[in-house]
Amino acid sequence: MKLLVIAGPPSAGKTALTKQIVKNFQSQLRIAYLKIDVVKAYEDIELKKEFSILTRKVYSGDLCPDHASVMVLGDVIDWAEENKADLLIVESAGLCLRCSPYLNQGLGVVVLSSISGIHTPEKMGAMVSLADVAVVTKIDLVSQAEREVFIQKISEIHPSGIVMETNALQGTSLHRLYNLIVNSEDITPDQLMLKGSPPIGTCTICVGKKEIGWKNHFGVVKRLDGPIADYLYRGE
């Protein structure tokens, strides 16, 4: 089974891109799709209705969605393999930019909208720099010069990545991505690892304590203007 992890901020065009990929491969590959989101997602229903593929969704609720994805991905791979899928597509929630959901196997794709602002790729950290491929969407809405400036920025942040551009509503110029998917190696599920490093430790904010201010929290915490050496773990 091949694995494709799609990440990117909300409304970047992840689902629009997924639909083009499904449309292109549905006659050759059996496709399974997982959507991870926090409170609400409709993609699984939409994709099932439009293409009759296997779909699942997971709500992370109070848990960080990237954390949730690490936990459930094992189960989802089992589910996809039991259902004899050839390609598993995972669409991440794309919220917090601390982590990236890419794995050491399969293909990691970051989706960026060309109207999202020139500094966005820089702000997205590991979500951009650890991706195998960056797909720039909504090129129908901007000038060629602006597209090239945006792509230049991405290449400067992530020189070894492959950057491509598309109008995701029409699926233009995606043959190159399809070739990368077809040529990606099948995964070996018991050797899957996160590419990036997850945050360390737990803290009182992550478990839901709402009070504002230093005195109410412990865990791995840092003062707003404290030097790095002031990183500390408060508590047991």
Add this chain to the structure above:
Amino acid sequence: MIQEITILPGRDRNGQAEKFDAITMRAGETISIVGPTGSGKTALITDIELLAQGDTSTGRYLLLNGQVPDEEMRYNPTKKPIAMITQNTKCFTDLSTVDFLTIHARARGISDPSIVRRTIDLANTFTGEMIHPEVKVTVLSGGQTRSLLIADAILIGAAPIILLDEIENAGIFKQEVVRLIQSTGKIVLFVTHDPVIALLTKHRIIMSNGSVQKVIAQNELELRAAQNLLELDQRVGDIREKLRAGHMITHVQLA
């Protein structure tokens, strides 16, 4: 060097094959693309810009010098032989005009720093109100944005093929722009609803229902008739400039 570019037929909006065999355009030629709104003019030049290989909604293929272009040509802006001015008159990039052009020059592999200054100067010959180098591209007016992007396509895009989508719509000095672009020896395609621009080109592609209906070459008769329209347009242009400057129009000027 790009000597010629060839469009191979795709399908119209109903999935019917287009009726031409191949359209080949050579260096120094200017072509206009006309047809009703929604007839697929923008889609056609977008196919050219993307050097489509059956992977757009029209299913067309593009050849450069009779060959399938290599991947580098399609995906690497420093190798891309095509510059395009789209219908957009808005920039989203939160950068000053100087920074925007500097990064674009870098993307196109140009190291001469004077290119930025020259591009702004050229843009300012197309537009009424000057573009200041430090102003953010997000706050430029529609006409200023168009002027900047046209100058950028000519000097920084500096490509042997230039595609322009409805340049008339921004109140810029269009005859100047058209003649300047025509004098560069490039392959130039104008998508247009403006009879003046259509008549300034030697060839016309007629579009409808998402497909190419006809390709027409301008004959001597039309060329002579066109001269009258160009003069008329020049006069309309003069009147527009007077109105813009706050003058009253007299009978004599309209006669």
